[in-house]
Amino acid sequence: MKNFISKVVTTMLIATMGVSLAGCSSSEPTTTSGADVSAEAASQETIKLEFWYSWTDQIQENNINLSNMFNETIGKEKGIEIVPVYQGSYDETHQKLQASYIAGQAPALSVMEIASTKLFAENGIIKSLDDYIDRDDLDVDDFYTGLTENCIVDGEYYGLPYLRSTxxxxxxxxxxxxxxxxxxxxxxxxxxxxxxxxxxxxxxxxxxxxxxxxxxxxxxxxxxxxxxxxxxxxxxxxxxxxxxxxxxxxxxxxxxxxxxxxxxxxxxxxxxxxxxxxxxxxxxxxxxxxxxxxxxxxxxxxxxxxxxxxxxxxxxxTGGCNIVMTTGLTPAEEEAAWEFMKWLTDTEQTVYASIYTGYVTTRQSAVETDEIQALFEELPEAKIALDQLEQYGHGRPMHSxxxxxxxxxxxxxxxxxxxxxxxxxxxxxxxxxxxxxxxx
Known part of the structure; x- marks a missing residue:
C-alpha cells in the first residue's frame, strides 16, 4: 500500500508541476481573476502569506508538499509564496488564530475544524467567499453536499472543503x-x-x-x-x-x-x-x-x-477541516489567498491529498479520476468511507x-x-x- 501511494503521488507531482509550469510560459493569462496578483508579480514583489495547519505525520507532509507545489507553479507565476506553519491540534490552532487576530497578526489562511466555522464567521475573523465564488464561477456543486453544510453560515460560504472525513x-x-x-x-x-x-x-x-x-x-x-x-x-x-x-x-x-x-x-x-x-x-x-x-x-x-x-x-x-481566509487583508493579499484556496481545493490537489492522507475525496470530479479509481481498487476501505459519507453523512452542530x-x-x-x-x-x-x- 505504501508503495502504491508513493508511486501515485510521485506521478501526480510530476504531472502537476509539468502542466502548471507549461502554463507559466504561455503568453495568455491563465485567469482573469488574479489581475492584482499578476501586477505584483510583474513588479517583482512577492506576496508572502502564512497558511496555518493542524496535525503532524502524513497530514503535515501533505500540507507542506502542497504548499511547495503551489509555490513552484502558480505561486511562481503570480508572485505568491505560501508559508505553511504548524499550530498543533484544531483547538490549539483556533485559540492561536483568535489571539493573533486580536493582536493584528493573523495569518491570511488557516485550516478550521468545521464545527467552528460559524463562530469565527460571526466574530468577523474569517471572510465570506461568495463574491470570489460568483466572480470565478467556482463549481461548489462539485463538492459532495454533506461536506458543504459546515462551510455555509447564513447562506454564505466562509470556507471550502479541504481535508474532510467521517x-x-x-x-x-x-x-x-x-x-x-x-x-x-x-x-x-x-x-x-x-x-x-x-x-x-x-x-x-x-x-x-x-x-x-x-x-x-x-x-x-x-x-x-x-x-x-x-x-x-x-x-x-x-x-x-x-x-x-x-x-x-x-x-x-x-x-x-x-x-x-x-x-x-x-x-x-x-x-x-x-x-x-x-x-x-x-x-x-x-x-x-x-x-x-x-x-x-x-x-x-x-x-x-x-x-x-x-x-x-x-x-x-462529517468532520475534518475547511480552508478559510481571514479578514483584514489588503486587496492584493485577498487575491493571492483566493488563488491558493482555489488551487488547493481543485480536482488534482483533492486527488493528491486524498491519496496521501486517507481523507475522503471531497470533489465528485476527483472520484472520477483514474488515480482515485485505482486507489479504491487497491484500498477498498477508502471507498467505504466515501460511500458512508454519500449515504449517511450529516453536518456537525454549528452553535457558536x-x-x-x-x-x-x-x-x-x-x-x-x-x-x-x-x-x-x-x-x-x-x-x-x-x-x-x-x-x-
Whole structure:
C-alpha cells in the first residue's frame, strides 16, 4: 500500500508541476481573476502569506508538499509564496488564530475544524467567499453536499472543503480471523456486542477500544435517529431514551470486560493498544487510514474498515477541516489567498491529498479520476468511507458555543464510561449544563 501511494503521488507531482509550469510560459493569462496578483508579480514583489495547519505525520507532509507545489507553479507565476506553519491540534490552532487576530497578526489562511466555522464567521475573523465564488464561477456543486453544510453560515460560504472525513470502524483483520469472526465486521450494535464478547472469550483481549470522543459521540446519536442537539440548537438530546440507551450500551460492554474506554485526554492510548494488538476494533477518522495502514504494516498484522455499525439506522457526522481566509487583508493579499484556496481545493490537489492522507475525496470530479479509481481498487476501505459519507453523512452542530458544549459531552462520557458513574444522574446534570450554555 505504501508503495502504491508513493508511486501515485510521485506521478501526480510530476504531472502537476509539468502542466502548471507549461502554463507559466504561455503568453495568455491563465485567469482573469488574479489581475492584482499578476501586477505584483510583474513588479517583482512577492506576496508572502502564512497558511496555518493542524496535525503532524502524513497530514503535515501533505500540507507542506502542497504548499511547495503551489509555490513552484502558480505561486511562481503570480508572485505568491505560501508559508505553511504548524499550530498543533484544531483547538490549539483556533485559540492561536483568535489571539493573533486580536493582536493584528493573523495569518491570511488557516485550516478550521468545521464545527467552528460559524463562530469565527460571526466574530468577523474569517471572510465570506461568495463574491470570489460568483466572480470565478467556482463549481461548489462539485463538492459532495454533506461536506458543504459546515462551510455555509447564513447562506454564505466562509470556507471550502479541504481535508474532510467521517468516523469509521477500524478492524484488526488478523485478530478477527483468529477469533473465528467474519473480518467484514459487525453491521449493527447487536453484532458489535457479539463480536466483543467472542473476542474477549477467544483471545482474552477487549473487542473494542475507544476514548471519550465528541465527534464519534455525535455518530451514535445519528444512528439512533436523533442528534446531540435539537434542530434549532437550543437544547441537547443527551438526556433522552436514545441518550440513555447509548450510554448504557457501552457501559455494559465495559463492565463485562468486552470493551475499554479511555478518558478524552488519553486519546493517544488507543493507538498504543492498536499497535500492541490489545484490541480488535476501534473508531477513528478516515483521515487516519494511511496512519493505521502504516502502523499495521510495521506491527505485522492486517487491518480493514467498515461503516460504523447501525443502531436503528446508519449515520455519521462529517468532520475534518475547511480552508478559510481571514479578514483584514489588503486587496492584493485577498487575491493571492483566493488563488491558493482555489488551487488547493481543485480536482488534482483533492486527488493528491486524498491519496496521501486517507481523507475522503471531497470533489465528485476527483472520484472520477483514474488515480482515485485505482486507489479504491487497491484500498477498498477508502471507498467505504466515501460511500458512508454519500449515504449517511450529516453536518456537525454549528452553535457558536459548541466548543463548550463538546467539553460537557466529553465530561459525561468520562464519568460514565471511565469512572462508572450513574447514567441517569450524569445525563440529567449534563443536560442542565449544556442547555444553560446554549441559552447564553
Amino acid at each position: 468516523p469509521i470502524l477500524y478492524l484488526n483483520k488478523t485478530l478477527l480471523e483468529q477469533a473465528g469472526l467474519d473480518p467484514v465486521g459487525p453491521a449493527t450494535w447487536d453484532e458489535m456486542a457479539q463480536y466483543c464478547e467472542v473476542i474477549y472469550n477467544e483471545l482474552g483481549i477487549v473487542g473494542l477500544t475507544n476514548y471519550s470522543y465528541d465527534w464519534v459521540f455525535e455518530a451514535f446519536f445519528f444512528q439512533e435517529g436523533t442528534s446531540v442537539l435539537n434542530a434549532d440548537e437550543t437544547a441537547t438530546n443527551i438526556n433522552t431514551a436514545e441518550g440513555k440507551k447509548i450510554f448504557s450500551y457501552f457501559q455494559d460492554l465495559i463492565q463485562n470486560g468486552y470493551a475499554k474506554m479511555y478518558a478524552g485526554v488519553d486519546s493517544s492510548k488507543v493507538a498504543v493498544d492498536v499497535m500492541n494488538q490489545n484490541t480488535a476494533m476501534w473508531f477513528s477518522s478516515t483521515g487516519d487510514l494511511t496512519k493505521y495502514i502504516t502502523l499495521a504494516d510495521e506491527s505485522g498484522f492486517d487491518i480493514t474498515a467498515s461503516y460504523i455499525p447501525a443502531g436503528v439506522t446508519y449515520g455519521v457526522p 458555543r459548541y466548543a463548550e458544549v463538546k467539553k460537557e459531552f466529553v465530561n459525561a462520557m468520562d464519568a460514565v464510561w471511565v469512572n462508572n458513574a450513574d447514567v441517569d444522574t450524569t445525563l440529567a446534570e449534563t443536560e442542565a449544563k449544556v442547555n444553560a450554555i446554549l441559552a447564553n
